[in-house]
Amino acid sequence: MNAQSPHQPGAGRLVGRDVPRVEDSALIRGRGRYVDDIAPPGLLHAAFLRSPHAHAAIRGIDTAAARALPGVHAVLTLAELAPHLTDTRLVVALPSPAYRLELHRPVLADAEVTHVGEAVAVVIADTRAIAEDAAALVEVDYDPLPAVADCVAALEPGAPLAHSGAASNLAAELTLEYGAVDAAFATAPHRFAERLSIHRGGSHSMECRGVLARHDPLDDRLTVWSSTQTPHTARRMLCDLLGLPEEGVRVVTPDVGGGFGPKLIFYPEEVVVALAARLLTRPVKWIEDRAEHFVATTQERDQLWDVELATDGEGRILAVRGQMIHDHGAYTARGVNVPQGAVSAMPLAYVVPAFRVAMKVAATNKVPVTPVRGAGQPQGVFAMERLLDRAARELNLDRAEIRRRNLVPGDRMPYATPLKTRGGMQVVLDSGDYPRCMAMALEAAGWDAFPERQRAALAEGRHIGIGVANYVEGTGRGPFEHVSVRIEPSGRIVVATGAAAMGQSTHTMLAQLVAEHLGGDMSRVHVIAGDTAAAPMGIGGSNSRQAVLAGSSAHVAALRVKDKVLHVAAGLLEADEGDLEIEGDAVRVKGVPEMKVMLAEIARAVAGAPGFAIPGGRGPGLIAAEEVVIDAMAYANGTAVAEVEVDAETGEARILALTFSHDCGNALHPRIVDGQLMGGIAHGIGNALFEHMRYDEEAQPTSTTLADYLLVTATEMPPVRILHMQSPTPLNPLGIKGVGEAGVIPVPAAIAAAIEDALSPFGAHVTRVPLSPVDIVALIDPAAAA
Amino acid sequence: MTEAPDATLAVILTVNGERHAIRVEARRTLADALRDNCGLTGTHLGCEHGVCGACTVLMDGEPVRACLLFAVQAQGRAIRTVEGLAEGGELSPLQRAFIDNHALQCGYCTPGFLMLGTAILDRDPDISDEALVDALSSNICRCTGYANIVKAVRAAAAEMREKVPA
Numbered sequence: 010m011n012a013q014s015p016h017q018p019g020a021g022r023l024v025g026r027d028v029p030r031v032e033d034s035a036l037i038r039g040r041g042r043y044v045d046d047i048a049p050p051g052l053l054h055a056a057f058l059r060s061p062h063a064h065a066a067i068r069g070i071d072t073a074a075a076r077a078l079p080g081v082h083a084v085l086t087l088a089e090l091a092p093h094l095t096d097t098r099l100v101v102a103l104p105s106p107a108y109r110l111e112l113h114r115p116v117l118a119d120a121e122v123t124h125v126g127e128a129v130a131v132v133i134a135d136t137r138a139i140a141e142d143a144a145a146l147v148e149v150d151y152d153p154l155p156a157v158a159d160c161v162a163a164l165e166p167g168a169p170l171a172h173s174g175a176a177s178n179l180a181a182e183l184t185l186e187y188g189a190v191d192a193a194f195a196t197a198p199h200r201f202a203e204r205l206s207i208h209r210g211g212s213h214s215m216e217c218r219g220v221l222a223r224h225d226p227l228d229d230r231l232t233v234w235s236s237t238q239t240p241h242t243a244r245r246m247l248c249d250l251l252g253l254p255e256e257g258v259r260v261v262t263p264d265v266g267g268g269f270g271p272k273l274i275f276y277p278e279e280v281v282v283a284l285a286a287r288l289l290t291r292p293v294k295w296i297e298d299r300a301e302h303f304v305a306t307t308q309e310r311d312q313l314w315d316v317e318l319a320t321d322g323e324g325r326i327l328a329v330r331g332q333m334i335h336d337h338g339a340y341t342a343r344g345v346n347v348p349q350g351a352v353s354a355m356p357l358a359y360v361v362p363a364f365r366v367a368m369k370v371a372a373t374n375k376v377p378v379t380p381v382r383g384a385g386q387p388q389g390v391f392a393m394e395r396l397l398d399r400a401a402r403e404l405n406l407d408r409a410e411i412r413r414r415n416l417v418p419g420d421r422m423p424y425a426t427p428l429k430t431r432g433g434m435q436v437v438l439d440s441g442d443y444p445r446c447m448a449m450a451l452e453a454a455g456w457d458a459f460p461e462r463q464r465a466a467l468a469e470g471r472h473i474g475i476g477v478a479n480y481v482e483g484t485g486r487g488p489f490e491h492v493s494v495r496i497e498p499s500g501r502i503v504v505a506t507g508a509a510a511m512g513q514s515t516h517t518m519l520a521q522l523v524a525e526h527l528g529g530d531m532s533r534v535h536v537i538a539g540d541t542a543a544a545p546m547g548i549g550g551s552n553s554r555q556a557v558l559a560g561s562s563a564h565v566a567a568l569r570v571k572d573k574v575l576h577v578a579a580g581l582l583e584a585d586e587g588d589l590e591i592e593g594d595a596v597r598v599k600g601v602p603e604m605k606v607m608l609a610e611i612a613r614a615v616a617g618a619p620g621f622a623i624p625g626g627r628g629p630g631l632i633a634a635e636e637v638v639i640d641a642m643a644y645a646n647g648t649a650v651a652e653v654e655v656d657a658e659t660g661e662a663r664i665l666a667l668t669f670s671h672d673c674g675n676a677l678h679p680r681i682v683d684g685q686l687m688g689g690i691a692h693g694i695g696n697a698l699f700e701h702m703r704y705d706e707e708a709q710p711t712s713t714t715l716a717d718y719l720l721v722t723a724t725e726m727p728p729v730r731i732l733h734m735q736s737p738t739p740l741n742p743l744g745i746k747g748v749g750e751a752g753v754i755p756v757p758a759a760i761a762a763a764i765e766d767a768l769s770p771f772g773a774h775v776t777r778v779p780l781s782p783v784d785i786v787a788l789i790d791p792a793a794a795a
Numbered sequence: 796m797t798e799a800p801d802a803t804l805a806v807i808l809t810v811n812g813e814r815h816a817i818r819v820e821a822r823r824t825l826a827d828a829l830r831d832n833c834g835l836t837g838t839h840l841g842c843e844h845g846v847c848g849a850c851t852v853l854m855d856g857e858p859v860r861a862c863l864l865f866a867v868q869a870q871g872r873a874i875r876t877v878e879g880l881a882e883g884g885e886l887s888p889l890q891r892a893f894i895d896n897h898a899l900q901c902g903y904c905t906p907g908f909l910m911l912g913t914a915i916l917d918r919d920p921d922i923s924d925e926a927l928v929d930a931l932s933s934n935i936c937r938c939t940g941y942a943n944i945v946k947a948v949r950a951a952a953a954e955m956r957e958k959v960p961a
Binding site for chain 1: 835843844891894904933939
């Protein structure tokens with residue numbers, strides 16, 4: 010390990026260095042504890058019966074045969090569950106004035122199913138196999154109804170209704186706008202319009218979802234282990250739905266095998282399994298399989314953008330306007346944050362004087378849409394970057410040059426944009442130098458010399474191309490994350506947080522930040538993340554927020570504990586506070602290591618004894634709990650440059666090189682930052698070329714295995730070069746910005762641009778992602794493809 | 796026609812050199828038998844249709860998808876799982892290399908990659924870079940973007956070559 014190598018200026022003893030991850034020791038030995046690894050005595054297993062129809066009325070459900078199967082303990086429909094629930098729907102939508110339909114998901118469907126995969130009943134049995142056998146014996150009398158699959162068709166007059174009884178399929182509409190848009194267009198010398206079809210698929214964490222619930226009659230408490238990104242939200246939902254007090258429900262996230270967005274919302278399965286465990290007074294576990302994941306875990310999917318860019322004669326942006334239609338799926342499982350995030354991301358990197366994009370959110374008979382890593386931002390960036398490439402081509406400008414002319418310049422930071430966040434707060438780009446960051450990537454990618462390489466390749470009959478895309482990402486969404494730091498009387502340091510770990514090294518991050526100030530030994534720090542019993546409140550994992558919010562709270566809490574430790578130790582050692590340092594498990598006088606007092610002694614001294622004054626006079630205990638409130642988002646930025654070679658015969662696009670420059674402020678752990686970026690980049694390559702969640706016209710999903718829905722493997726990964734800029738944000742004490750989603754955001758746009766460039770001899774015009782070989786052949790010869 | 800739930804078969808699995816006498820239904824997969832009957836939960840299930848490779852274990856030294864095999868098919872074969880990689884508590888060179896190269900994030904695919912990598916290196920520690928990437932493409936990771944996994948396997952190969960001079 011190279012824990013000694015300082016990777017960035019100003020690195021601390023631990024922070025800013027590639028210290029060993031605290032997660033690895035168990036995971037590398039196969040001793041992780043994912044939800045499916047937990048098997049309490051008396052465990053029963055659940056299997057859900059799911060709708061095979063995209064849209065149907067339920068005329069009746071006959072569970073007799075299923076219940077009669079030996080080994081079956083219960084077959085539950087909404088009728089059996091409803092008497093024990095305060096509400097039969099999951100009311101989870103984020104606040105917004107945009108909604109036109111109320112589309113709360115039912116706990117289980119009872120009158121109507123509105124997408125393939127919607128849960129109708131649950132079987133609880135001795136084994137999962139028996140539960141699945143029994144689920145096949147449940148007879149549901151479905152009356153199929155017309156289904157709507159396409160979000161554009163959904164909004165046309167006479168379209169089938171995704172929900173019978175709804176006034177239309179318009180689930181929500183909202184417009185993001187500022188400035189005199191139409192006036193700018195009326196007088197603009199140049200206008201460029203594009204119609205863009207942008208698809209993203211699922212999250213496909215390697216671990217699917219899972220939930221295990223156990224009601225303990227001794228302490229009358231329900232414990233729910235869920236592979237969720239938001240345990241405190243899950244507890245609130247369970248308390249609300251089951252009518253239980255907060256101390257009666259504990260939600261724990263064990264090791265989570267990847268989240269990537271969809272695990273942040275609350276799902277029907279979580280409440281059904283919890284209630285089943287209470288009703289049966291036995292532990293119940295449900296583990297989603299991959300087939301279910303394709304139809305029951307939320308996804309991102311289709312957006313159709315009709316957008317227009319107005320520029321002056323030099324390619325400077327005057328205004329952007331347009332419309333976007335967004336596929337919402339059958340229910341509001343989170344909100345309108347994906348379309349809103351997409352449109353908000355569109356202008357962010359550039360000086361855009363006037364902007365208006367109207368969004369129509371269409372209900373369809375498909376899996377609900379909620380954020381997947383990137384949360385709409387790749388789509389917004391794709392739209393902006395496609396428009397800029399188009400303008401550059403028609404204005405005969407270099408594609409990098411038009412961006413240079415429009416990027417928010419470094420000397421205008423902080424740059425107050427006219428945009429507002431979903432919470433109504435002004436978007437202020439806090440720090441960074443976007444043009445310089447782009448220049449780094451262009452230089453490393455050999456942008457200026459590329460035309461020569463391209464000519465030489467073409468002379469050999471090879472079609473290579475290059476593309477560039479910029480992004481600015483709002484990270485660290487507030488308002489807070491809870492972290493407490495406590496030194497136990499044993500001297501052990503316990504950190505508890507509402508943040509939830511899902512593979513992004515959260516335990517390491519917190520141990521690093523706390524140990525930095527409390528002795529420098531991470532092995533003495535025990536982190537409890539994602540356990541509602543250990544943290545009174547929490548928000549959890551989303552929006553590249555946990556390092557920013559939980560990190561800041563941990564940092565401040567550790568400093569407060571340090572302050573008290575030194576104060577008490579000064580009294581015990583009869584020394585000056587300023588002469589003391591914490592090293593390992595003791596406080597010692599600098600330069601006189603034998604003059605020391607153990608952390609355990611200090612902790613015991615301030616634990617208090619009846620009738621005796623607490624040493625130090627600052628109250629009992631060595632504990633600090635913090636919820637550092639940061640409302641403003643920290644804006645990270647970056648640039649991707651992709652170089653591709655396209656086989657004009659087969660339509661295969663091979664990425665020859667990918668250069669990624671970025672600025673996430675200070676890096677707490679440079680190697681983890683690189684790891685997060687690489688994972689995002691791989692996901693972005695998938696979104697550009699491979700991942701396509703397909704449905705037929707009847708809204709039947711047709712890509713429901715990992716053999717149909719292609720995830721990037723090792724052979725598809727190009728050589729990737731990551732370049733770092735560090736503009737610390739003033740918004741938090743660590744100067745950091747989130748990085749968990751950054752990698753994915755500009756990659757589809759850069760690859761699409763590179764493919765278009767490679768196929769410029771054919772006059773190809775890329776207006777969609779993903780681009781399969783079939784799509785690429787069609788770009789070369791539309792007639793042949795038709 | 797549904798089989799009675801007690802229609803089980805006696806199977807002896809030899810896993811990491813240890814005998815496990817278990818009773819399973821004929822339809823029980825090797826992966827489920829390892830996890831539920833043998834208590835070896837280090838083998839993970841990612842797709843249960845043989846694509847992702849998270850459940851990769853070694854059977855007589857060959858990497859196999861434990862989700863595509865029935866437990867009964869593994870009788871009499873030597874099964875090796877992630878729990879058997881560390882000998883005497885000491886991590887294998889590949890396990891160490893995974894940690895040193897940050898080749899794991901959430902850790903869910905890691906056991907499968909470790910078993911695949913172990914088999915690759917057992918077969919050909921001098922494997923070319925291209926062949927290595929090709930071989931590793933049989934498993935899926937959603938976190939790392941693969942570069943560090945490839946690096947880790949190369950690093951372990953280099954260490955093993957040093958130990959056993961050709």
